Amino acid sequence: MKVIITGSTGLVGSAVIREAIANDGITHAFVLSRKDLPKEISDNAKVTVIPHADFSKYPEDLLTQLAGCEACIWAIGGRAPHFPDLDTFRKVSVDFTLAAARAFKQRLAPALADNQRFRFVFCSGMLAEWDQQKSLLFMADSRHVKGQVEKGLCDLADKDGRFDVFCPRPSGVLPSNVSTLGKLTGKLYGAIQVQDLAKALVYIALNGAEKQIIEAGELTSLHK
Template sequence: MKVIVTGSTGLVGSSLVRQCIASDHITRVVALSRKPLEHVQSPKLTVILHDDFSVYPPELIAQLTGAEGCLWAIGGRASQFPDLDTYKRVQVDYALAAATAFRDQLAPQLPEGKQFRFVFCSGKFAEWDQSKPLHFMADTRRVKGQVEQGLCGIADADTTKRFVVYCARPSGILPADASLAARLSGRLYGAIGVDHLAKALIPILLEGSKERIIENEALLSL
């Protein structure tokens, strides 16, 4: 299986690249990245430098043809961005542009019976109701909810049902080298290790899921 990974220089994306390379079921990993990937080498891995994640020109689509899924890990928390508009552009606009391009141009080229699975790394407590009062992490939760809702709408508009979306909602994500104190405090809010999260997302990519929205508790059990 050929897969696309985004956010591959970040915490989650870099782990996804490593776990995809390690999977016997994944034969090719295409990392879309603004920067070269350092310290990762594999005959399975192709890195495509791509500056503008809002556009997918024909020459890029040609390189992605044959992919059966995408692990989307671009984003983060609103507090990590200079302002809300920038956050929305990166989190919402980029994801929806990619999903639309992959639905319209990659999914139809797959063999009959195959589906293109778009797996979005969202966040716990993502909120679809944009007018609902929220008492903590309001911008992050609303924006992630907006992405989820938009992605599901893109999938629902595909009458062929060859493009499907799954949204994973991890709680706090612990790096592999998290301190003992961070791990202990993480138990209070159901934090998940980044490698555990990456390993949980891969079977969703490969096989799908009964649920379109995969909550943190389900991810911890995978």
């Protein structure tokens, strides 16, 4: 399978690239990135790094390069406090993600063979909330925006066509070099190590899932 990967300089996206390289089910990874990547990634035969400055636009020449891809693992986002303001967080999380999904649904999915479906895998977050009017006691901005993205993507999903959407919801992501204390603390809130999350995301890209929303506890069975 040829796959598109975003968020390449982040914790999750970089781990997804490493897993894509290691996984025999992935034949090639097209990495959309604003920044240059380490040579061990950019020089790998399984990887094509495509410089992409504006994630709100997907011109024809870019879509031509991505022709034949059957999945996208979207790892751009994070939590609201990581951004300078809510508007920026919403633009990066909602606008960029939905712009890509619409472009891939319109141009890449219909060009696949009759027995193939395009899978858009959005790395969301635990307790994402679709109801934008619901009052939340904690992490309200992050949960509302993640929920807005999920709903927008699921509205784009086409059961009768060739565009599927999956939204895994990790509760927290631990780096690969996390300490023993960090692992123990992570267990308290169901965190997953980044390499295991990457395996789960690649698994979903390759095989799909029974449900569009994949809760944190369900991810552990997808990285074995």
